[in-house]
Amino acid sequence: MTVIHSLPLLFGKKATTPIAFIKAMVLAYQKYGMDPASALRKAQIPPKLLLDAKARVTATQMEQMSALAMQELDDEALGWFSRKLPWGSYGMLCRASLSSPDLGIALKRWCRHHRLLTDDVILSLDVSSNVATISLQENRDLGEMREFCHVTLFRYMLGYACWLIDSRIQLQDVMFAFDKPDHAEIYPRLFSGQTSFNAGQSAMHFDARYLQLPLLRDEAMLQSMLRQAILLTVLPYRRDKLLVQGIRKQLHNDLGLTAEELAEKLHMSVRTLYRHLQEEGFSIQQLKNDVRQKKAMECLARTSKPIKQIAFETGFKNEKSFSRAFKNWVGTTPQNYRAQAREDAGLKD
CATH class of the missing domain: 1.10.10.60 (Homeodomain-like)
Known part of the structure; x- marks a missing residue:
């Protein structure tokens, strides 16, 4: 699915994406008994770079590596879960929520249908005191893949939600249920709002009024977006309708x-x-x-x-x-x- 495999975590040509995210994909290859050498070579990532915890790659390298890994492994979850999510799984989630009358219904459908794919992690949308919360409940020890899984799932949902309403969604804060990583300085580029770690549960908070905004996309637009997701869902939205x-x-x-x-x-x-x-x-x-x-x-x-x-x-x-x-x-x-x-x-x- 293009929405997913064309979703680099950072933007631009500068090498700012942590090598830790590449190493998480290499772990997926190891899980399935496959060799990542070809993918690393095509993404122009020298294997010796994996040995340097401070190393960085560009967004283009990240995109190429994730695209190759998802196709070669036939797993859009990149080894996170107890079962593979075959190619097209996240595209199905997009289609299942596209007919929703507003963003709130669309995100609830996304969370509900994601549970049909796996219950290793549970995504939920809740609203309280005009604050919307997207939370992630981890039901399986994700080990060394934990950070990459949590960050990527939140990026998927946030990028798709912004595309649906054609608006930037300003986060109030985002918290993660893992230790502060050595590359924590890149998180402000991943998520707006304040970031914290060692939380009881990973969650994103934002103004609930975004949930009332109507969807502005149709099937034809979705088809186009799936082919060119880097232009339509990856580049951060600047427009904020609120x-x-x-x-x-x-x-x-x-x-x-x-x-x-x-x-x-x-x-x-x-x-x-x-x-x-x-x-x-x-x-x-x-x-x-x-x-x-x-x-x-x-x-x-x-x-x-x-x-x-x-x-x-x-x-x-x-x-x-x-x-x-x-x-x-x-x-x-x-x-x-x-x-x-x-x-x-x-x-x-």
Whole structure:
């Protein structure tokens, strides 16, 4: 399945992928009594590199090695489980969840159908206090393959979920039930949010609102993605559909926030904030105007506050400038809008 074997764990041409992940695949060859020499040669990974715990390979080498291993071993799980997951197993999971109405249902189906493939590990999706949690319960000692298995399964689910909704999913944190590895410095490139180790259970946490987003893919798109997964599921998504909602919420509480203050509240740099907004086709000023307009319309329709007060509360220096802006937004004056709103509601002055 291309979604899986074209899923390198790190990106770019720089050799930053830990050799530990390559060694985990070599262990799979040993498990099945097969020689990894050909795969290592085709991926241009010298065998002596396996002896250096600090060695790194490129994302391309990682992708080539995993693709060759999965096909040669006919096991998309690369030896993790008590039985092989034949070629196409994870493609089946994609198809089984593709018809879901939203991401939450899709991920629940993924977890449920993954259990049909193996019960050596159990993937689960739970929601509590507006936080979604994807957890991994290990029912079989994975030994030296443990880290690679946990990391890769989370990368599979996260990459596919982002592709389904065409949005980056910002993790709040990710925790792993194994000791902190010597190459822990690469984890921020694998997962957003804070990473911790030695947890009771491996899990990822993110805003549950992502689960409500509808799927934007169909069978034809899936077929294309399976052929070119490195372009559609591996490259990290930059667009985050909850970002604009978050900015609007902050501005609703305080219209005077600057870009620097917004970035700080959203836990990102100003440069990243502007880049995300550009990708979404918005500007801070545009979002401020949207919030001003919505607040003004709500106040005019639902309260008896003087227009001068509403002007001040929505960030205008005087009633005149507010009225001019409101007419540009809605096509009528605040007074006329209020009168029409009261009439529509059956109210009398």
